[in-house]
Amino acid sequence: xxxxxxxxASAGGxxxxxxxxxxxxxxxxxxxxxxxxxxxxxxxxxxQVLAGRLAANEVLxxxxxxxxxxxxxxxxxxxxxxxxxxxxxxRASHGSVPFDGLVVATGARPRSxxxxxxxxxxxxxxxxxxxxxxxxxxxxxxxxxxxxxFVGAEVAATARGxxxxxxxxxxxxxxxxxxxxPVLGGVIASVHRSHGVDLWTGVGVxxxxxxxxxxxxxxxxxxxxxxxxxxxxxxxxxPNVEWLQDSGLQLSDGLVxxxxxxxxxxxxxxxxxxxxxxxxxxVPMRVEHRTNAAEQGMAVARNLLGPxxxxxxxxxxxxxxxxxxxxxxxxxxxxDSVEVVGGDLDSRSFLAAYRRAGRLVGVVGVNVLPKTxxxxxxxxxxxxx
Amino acid sequence: MKVSVDVPRCVASGQCVLIAPAVFxxxxxxxxxxxxxxxxxxxLHEGVRESALVCPAAAIHVxx
Numbered sequence: 001x002x003x004x005x006x007x008x009a010s011a012g013g014x015x016x017x018x019x020x021x022x023x024x025x026x027x028x029x030x031x032x033x034x035x036x037x038x039x040x041x042x043x044x045x046x047x048q049v050l051a052g053r054l055a056a057n058e059v060l061x062x063x064x065x066x067x068x069x070x071x072x073x074x075x076x077x078x079x080x081x082x083x084x085x086x087x088x089x090x091r092a093s094h095g096s097v098p099f100d101g102l103v104v105a106t107g108a109r110p111r112s113x114x115x116x117x118x119x120x121x122x123x124x125x126x127x128x129x130x131x132x133x134x135x136x137x138x139x140x141x142x143x144x145x146x147x148x149x150f151v152g153a154e155v156a157a158t159a160r161g162x163x164x165x166x167x168x169x170x171x172x173x174x175x176x177x178x179x180x181x182p183v184l185g186g187v188i189a190s191v192h193r194s195h196g197v198d199l200w201t202g203v204g205v206x207x208x209x210x211x212x213x214x215x216x217x218x219x220x221x222x223x224x225x226x227x228x229x230x231x232x233x234x235x236x237x238x239p240n241v242e243w244l245q246d247s248g249l250q251l252s253d254g255l256v257x258x259x260x261x262x263x264x265x266x267x268x269x270x271x272x273x274x275x276x277x278x279x280x281x282x283v284p285m286r287v288e289h290r291t292n293a294a295e296q297g298m299a300v301a302r303n304l305l306g307p308x309x310x311x312x313x314x315x316x317x318x319x320x321x322x323x324x325x326x327x328x329x330x331x332x333x334x335x336d337s338v339e340v341v342g343g344d345l346d347s348r349s350f351l352a353a354y355r356r357a358g359r360l361v362g363v364v365g366v367n368v369l370p371k372t373x374x375x376x377x378x379x380x381x382x383x384x385x
Numbered sequence: 386m387k388v389s390v391d392v393p394r395c396v397a398s399g400q401c402v403l404i405a406p407a408v409f410x411x412x413x414x415x416x417x418x419x420x421x422x423x424x425x426x427x428x429l430h431e432g433v434r435e436s437a438l439v440c441p442a443a444a445i446h447v448x449x
């Protein structure tokens with residue numbers, strides 16, 4: 001292995017490149033990213049960056065000097081446009097890059113709505129998105145957030161903290177129910193309402209309305225228009241795989257990878273874009289969370305240099321909303337029952353165990369002691385190992 | 386190796402404690418990081434570097 005190309009210069013791509021060097025790989029590493037910035041951290045975008053507590057240069061994952069020390073061919077502001085498996089080259093906006101080893105870490109992008117190109121409509125995926133939204137969050141303006149998933153809920157909480165009027169439109173009856181279940185989703189809904197969010201649930205959103213190119217509101221499926229000065233769309237993400245469309249690699253909810261995160265010989269997926277088979281739970285999963293991007297990058301670096309090992313993590317995520325710290329381990333989406341096993345819901349400090357057919361698949365803690373949560377992580381590992 | 390932590394950035398995920406429990410701990414009340422050893426012995430270096438990579442808040446700094 002002489003030339004490794006990493007496509008995607010965010011947490012996953014950076015982690016892969018750093019781990020390759022740490023493991024002693026002295027060959028060429030090309031890191032290609034379509035944004036102009038050095039690798040930066042996305043979780044603060046919907047929280048500290050929006051609230052003005054972290055400046056743009058404070059979300060960089062590494063300093064320019066640290067990046068330089070890795071000795072990468074860094075190609076920022078460059079988009080990969082195709083992959084030729086027989087020639088083993090990545091086609092990019094500035095030319096072709098040959099590889100022996102390829103890491104696909106192109107992430108995901110937000111789903112959109114009709115009419116979303118109007119001024120005043122925002123997403124929260126990139127640093128530029130967050131900085132633009134921050135400028136718009138002014139007291140007296142009406143913010144409408146479409147989607148009460150983690151990004152939407154965090155934006156709503158941050159905006160309330162800034163004194164902005166917030167309406168949240170959520171298509172399902174209870175926010176976050178698919179991941180957390182209806183009971184915890186209900187707790188989160190009530191916390192948002194108690195902080196003054198006008199939360200509408202069970203409402204489909206058809207399109208963004210605008211006048212002279214400027215947003216005026218959001219039209220619901222029943223035709224009702226909810227007036228807005230600023231709209232944030234947080235209705236999930238789609239993996240960035242279009243550049244791989246004609247490559248011959250298997251694409252289905254992301255780049256399909258095996259338990260070793262490999263999509264083809266010498267080709268691996270990392271982070272939000274990778275749908276790999278997690279042998280711990282015995283199911284394919286695609287995890288859009290920060291810690292997985294870094295962990296999977298390290299695993300892929302090891303596997304590129306061999307001997308390969310299966311990647312079998314207990315996924316972790318957290319979310320900060322108001323004074324709630326929500327932390328979770330496991331594969332929650334698969335659960336069929338939820339049991340509060342510590343604390344109580346009313347106190348907003350509790351621990352819930354998620355099970356499928358009686359087996360522990362995950363745990364969610366809200367304002368709980370960190371050590372308690374780690375004990376439950378160990379229990380999940382024990383259940384499935 | 387010199388290790389430092391940026392406590393205000395820490396998000397209390399505890400990933401470092403899972404990977405390198407001899408170097409990192411968490412405060413009981415809010416879960417923020419506690420640095421147990423700012424000059425860990427070589428046997429622990431791999432775990433410290435891995436912790437710095439995985440830390441979701443990029444709050445662990447390592448200098449050799």
